Amino acid sequence: MRYRIGVTAQDPVAEEDVESDRIVDAALDIIARGGLARLTLRPLAAQLGVSVAVISARMGSKDQLIDRAIDVAAQRDQRFGERWCDLAARIAPTDSATRAALADLAFRDWMTAGRRNVVFLIELVHDRALQDAASAALDRWLAQAGMVWSRLLFGTPALADLALGYMLDEASFALGAGDDPAYTLLRTLCLQRLTHGFARGGADGAAIERLIAALAPEPLPIARDDDxxxxxxxxxxxxxxxxQGMEATTHRSVALAADVPASTVVYHFGGRAALVVAGLHAVIARFHGTRARARAEGRLPADDAETRDLVKATSMIALASVRETSLQPYATDMRRRRGENIRATDLAALGFGPAAAAGFDRATAQVISIALFGMRMVAMARKRPERAQYRAAFAAFDAWDVARTDPGLS
Structure with a gap:
């Protein structure tokens, strides 16, 4: 019997509808190469060798084209999920090592055979995080993907929000850094720690710490306080x-915002990569300033604008590094540095119980940061309360972890 995922696209795509699929495939190619902002009807028509009128008649407006592309991509993703969930159902893994191996193989498949779909999904999440309204089509796709990854990682659909956030955030970095063996090994070990749980700690902490250090880049071209x-x-x-997003960050747009000539921006930062990294560092500096003030006042840092800005910026630079390879060392460094900001004293505020603190180390902090940032980006895209979303997800994970650790609670 075929394993079925519980959420499907609203508008099924007929197998014989080749022309529509061809348009969607061309649109996904454009998005994969240049981002969602590059998708317009004119270059799409040119790639297909038809007129804009033909595209408009067949697909409607750009927004209708995107909704159609979401439905097509979601159905392809559903077939991917069913295939891997079928395998998981046949194997019925009971140990975390097998679940981690299964999820890792599925992730590699997702990042290769399904690469265009992954880029499209992440682009949509980033775009919706900057908009005022959610997308029903995207929401269905995210719900479907969350259940697939939850079943593969944990053997249950109950941890879908955490599984979705974790895999989407990791995918953002893997798209650009997937050829780096140090990053790939770190990603694999972190996935093993996630499926193993936090309550019992892990023997891989020292290896993960060495990999974290190995991914540190050359000094960042940051802005100096005396200038x-x-x-x-x-x-x-x-x-x-x-x-506005990473694609909108150009010498010209920054010059207009800073009220300086574009030549001044070039003089101070040179190429676009250095400008983007400097902007990212400014986001990080504001975030640290807010956290330092909160801790000096003896209170937990709030989920404020600076925190949301950090979530958006670090996620967006990861995807930008796919197309601008000079950003890749800084993107993987951001993955490392985010985990460095999570401490054992933060766990209760995140939704964890006391058991998680017993096994807390830098490796656990890395895993939590990936899940946390991913869940917050998804919550922003779906227009859901971020804090309530990640606290509920971490609390559910904590209960699952404790129940596995203590057989008396199962």
């Missing part, structure tokens, strides 16, 4: 990244 103009440019780049 107000350079700092203003970096702050302007930061505002554009978190409000």
């Amino acid at each position: 107000p103009k350079r700092q203003r440019i970096a702050d302007s780049a930061a505002r554009i990244i978190v409000s």
Whole structure:
């Protein structure tokens, strides 16, 4: 019997509808190469060798085309999920090592055979995080993907929000850094720690810490405190990244925002990569400033604008590094640095019980940060309360972890 995933696309795609599929495939190619912002009807028509009128008649507006592409991509993703869930059902793994191996193989398949789908899904999440309204079509796809990854990682659909956040965030980095053996090994070990749980700790902590250190890049081209103009440019780049996205962050747009000539931006930062990294560092500096003030006042840091900006910026630079390879070392460094900001004293506020603190180390912090940032991006895209979403997800994971650790609670 075929294993069925519980959520399907609303508008089924007929197998014989070759022409529509061809249009969707061309649209996914454009998005994979240049991002969602590059998808317009004119270059799409040119790639297909038809007129814009033909595309419009067949697919409607750009928004209708995107909704159709979501339905097609979601159905392809559903077939991917059913195939791997079928295998999981036949194997019925009872140990975390087998689940981690199964999920890792599925992830590699997703990132190769399904690469265009993955890029499209992440692009949609980033785009919706910057918009005022959610997308019903995207919401269905995310719900479907969450159940697939929850079944593969944990053997249950009950942890779908955490599984979805974790795999989407990791995919953002894997798209650009997948050829780096140090990153690939770190990704694999973190996945093993996730399926193993936190309550019992793990023997891989030392290896993960060495890999974290190995991924540190050359010094970042940050803005200097003693140069107000350079700092203003970096702050302007930061505002554009978190409000309009990475693709909108150019020398011209930053110059307009900072009220300086474009030549001044080039003088201070040179190429676009250095400008983007400087903007990212400005986001990070604001985040650390907020956390330092909160801790100095003896209170837990709130889920404020600076925190949301950090989530958006680090996720977006990961995807940008796919197309701008000079950003890849900084993207993987952001993955490392996010985990460095999570401490055992933060666990209760995140939704964990006392058992998680017993096995907490830098490796656990890395895993939590991936899940946390991924869940927050998805919550922003789906217009759901971020704090309630990740606290409920971590609490559910904690209960699952404790029940496995203590047979008396199973």
